Ligand code: SF4
């Protein structure tokens with residue numbers, strides 16, 4: 001294990017190299033660019049034997065990834081924002097064809113107006129593409145989760161693509177101390193890719209027409225595989241702990257001072273780092289506050305969430321995206337999760353940090369203090385005219 | 386073969402559907418009888434037919450079987466009733482008739 005101060009994008013590139021995908025079709029887009037740049041450095045200097053395909057668009061990148069994965073080799077790509085939006089139609093094809101492609105998304109706002117900064121609108125927009133979505137908080141977690149992602153995607157109980165989302169700039173371009181594992185350790189954790197089916201060898205047809213009598217059956221299988229991935233993600237996280245001596249909650253959610261917490265912050269990504277500081281401060285003042293970091297958004301770990309918030313009187317959800325005309329996407333899932341739960345905490349919704357708008361310690365502290373005295377649900381946009 | 390194993394594991398029960406709709410038995414498109422779409426049915430008049438084989442060549446669906454260079458009657462399992470054969474036949478030996486039950 002080598003500890004070094006590394007940019008999160010570099011850490012992701014290291015993870016990709018250690019997982020040894022054979023093909024990486026990729027197109028550059030801010031703020032994902034450093035990831036493929038670092039990977040192509042590895043390929044260029046002979047450290048990493050991999051076919052990089054420099055395509056003409058993200059639509060082509062993910063399409064080429066389908067061809068590669070269908071031919072039975074481990075396949076990786078990365079994108080962000082408009083690039084992910086341009087991939088959108090093919091994202092459904094990847095999951096429908098059950099191809100375990102792994103992709104990093106350096107989360108960024110969607111136009112218009114044009115904005116290159118961080119929020120989660122791009123990946124939330126891909127919510128129903130049947131890709132597993134995992135969000136990360138630190139460079140270390142980005143590296144580790146990318147390694148786990150291959151294991152989860154390629155598990156024959158899952159066979160679904162995985163999107164590992166890291167906040168653009170606020171994580172992708174940030175330097176942190178990172179443990180870069182050794183190749184033999186990763187090899188111990190991540191078995192060689194065993195495709196469930198492949199165009200290489202036995203003649204087969206992939207991506208045929210699905211008539212009305214069958215189509216629903218395929219979609220149901222896909223849904224069941226997504227649900228089955230809840231356990232597979234947990235196992236991948238537990239195994240990771242055995243081999244690498246670190247892990248992230250149960251792999252789906254990560255609690256922080258949550259056990260007896262009466263007021264619970266919920267967020268995904270780097271915002272959770274800010275929340276930890278606020279929670280420590282409020283704990284020192286004697287307030288029972290804590291955090292539930294949402295690592296998996298799809299599949300949505302409903303049961304784990306309800307169980308983990310056993311002492312909660314209020315839950316404060318920070319969404320870095322919005323479902324226009326409705327609510328924050330994470331908030332809406334929490335409302336749904338608690339509808340049938342026996343405990344009924346007040347659920348507060350905060351839309352925050354769209355298009356790189358700063359989310360500060362004060363924002364989170366104010367949200368906690370408002371929640372502590374609230375007798376009805378709060379719904380607020382953290383933005384000043 | 387691999388498919389069957391995964392199929393069981395994923396669905397928790399046997400499924401007639403392969404994972405990801407992958408077809409591993411080549412040539413099974415013949416099992417998919419497409420003739421049900423037909424609204425018009427080509428009817429062959431053997432007496433007018435000169436066995437020029439133009440219809441056989443033109444049929445986009447291979448729905449006109451042949452033996453020893455001579456056409457046989459239509460295979461209605463796959464004929465979609467497009468009418469190309471009737472249009473191309475130089476001897477009006479094919480007539481398109483409404484499908485009625
Ligand atoms: S009607 Fe069309 S499909 Fe049917 S036999 Fe004639 S050419 Fe072929």
Ligand code: SF4
Pocket residue numbers: 429433434435436437438439440441456473474475476477478479
């Ligand atoms: S085109 Fe007409 S004449 Fe020629 S083979 Fe067909 S049916 Fe017979």
